[in-house]
Amino acid sequence: MEQTEALVFEHLLENMTDGVFLVGYDGHIRMENTIAADMLEVKDSVLYGKTMVELISADSRNDEFYECITLAVFKNERISDIVPFYNKSGKRLLRLVVSPLRDREENIAAIVMLSDVTEITELGRKNEFLNKKLVDFIDRFVKVMIGAIDKRSHFNATHTKKMVAYAMKYLIYLEEQGRGISEEKKAPFIASVWMHDVGKIVIPYNILEKQNRLGGKEKDIKNKVEVAILCDRLKIMELSEKTKSEIESETKSKIEIEIKDINQHIEDLQNAYEFIISINNNGIIDDETKERVYEIAKLRCDTYSGGTVNLLDEYDVEALTVERGNLTPFERKKVNSHAAETYEILSQMNFEGPYKDVPKWAGRHHEFLDGTGYPEGLTGKDISWETRVLTIIDIYDALTADDRPYKPPLSPEKAFSILEEMRDEGKIDGEILEDFKESGAWRK
Secondary structure (H helix, E strand, C coil): CCHHHHHHHHHHHHCCCCEEEEEECCCEEEEECHHHHHHHCCCHHHHCCCEHHHHHHHCHHHHHHHHHHHHHHHHCCCEEEEEEEEECCEEEEEEEEEEEEEECCEEEEEEEEEEECHHHHHHHHHHHHHHHHHHHHHHHHHHHHHHHHHHCCHHHCCHHHHHHHHHHHHHHHHHHCCCCCCHHHHHHHHHHHHCCCHHHHHCCHHHHCCCCCCCCCHHHHHHHHHHHHHHHHHHHHHHHHHHHCCCCHHHHHHHHHHHHHHHHHHHHHHHHHHHHHHHCCCCECCHHHHHHHHHHHCCEEECCCCCEEECCCHHHHHHHCCCECCCCHHHHHHHHHHHHHHHHHHHCCCCCHHHCCHHHHHHCCCCCCECCCCCCCCEHHHCCHHHHHHHHHHHHHHHHCCCCCCCCCCCHHHHHHHHHHHHHCCCCCHHHHHHHHHHCCCCC
16 A cells, blocks of 8 residues: 555544454454544554454453454454443443455455444333333223223123234134234234224213113103003093082093093003013014004103103104114214224324324224225225224124123124125125134134
8 A cells, every 4th residue: 555545544544433443364453543442442552563362362351342353354254243342431332343354356454343332222222121111001001991991881891802812812823824914013903902992982971881772761751651641540530520420421421431541541551661661672673563663652641741742752763663773873873983983093192113004903893895884985905904803803792792781692603604694795804704713712
């Protein structure tokens, strides 16, 4: 190397922000900059000219550091690693890069570059620890919050926990089959299962907790019937008093007919109320029952104020004639809105990284592949694998749940039969359904 080139090289070496020194293939330190000497806490006169053997012998705690350099020199190849280095200041973490230095076509030395990454590494470790603590906190918070939401409805209290159990066992099954999802996706997927019903927190309690068709209004109807019957009996008493006085037989006959009609009205009201109570908990209503409801709805009832009202109002008739379930169309729409509310709530949490799709996975668990689901009416191409799984286990648990007062639980066989019908209709994923069935993840 010419003198001018050597001066330029030395000047460049001294102005680098990383520590640099050269190791000849005879094992001697040929050149170094001040940064390297400072990092290793040695003076130029001590480092320059030393052999690698001498440096290794100086402090056995730094064997890993020097062995890394020696190995790179011996193998004549590039090595990059983060290794500890001990000096008077204590333990430091150095990023060590050793590369062959060539002069035209011949390797003449190995160049060693050092960067002190102690603070960055420690900061990374602290961040990793804090992130883990944050994830653990969020995990606990989600479970507590979901538990509170589930408890709003006593007949829905175990729904989410059962779904999480199904999902986790299903993931284990896929893993055993060699078809498991990536580790990065497992935690976000389970989080979406935990939070799929978070939107129910904004559903009115009286709708979410509704246990029968009338939702407690049967008490109002009972009171209406009792008042009407009381008024009728008072009328009968008054008319009976008239028959005891001296009146014409024709008038007396009319009064007796009127009393008979009132007694029939009382009997009709009693029968109507018994009929209402008998169908109040029915999950399915046929056409004959509907007609009976329409008929008794028009029965007139006297009130304390002297007026009259129909036995059933519009809401009562609508609730008692719902063909399946116990929710009116308005109430059903309100409950169904929990899926959209779930998406809105979770979207505000600004999930990032592997968790960024959690709001979509959770908020779309009522979507069907044929576009007949809600809230967006999506079709198969827009529905992810995670959401498809969520949909199937949600339906399965709803069908087999034994804590719903408005319907009896179905056996697993019957539940899978219904799911298979939905598969045949193009609503749910057939491959996932078959996998879920074969996995046994649904077994208690």
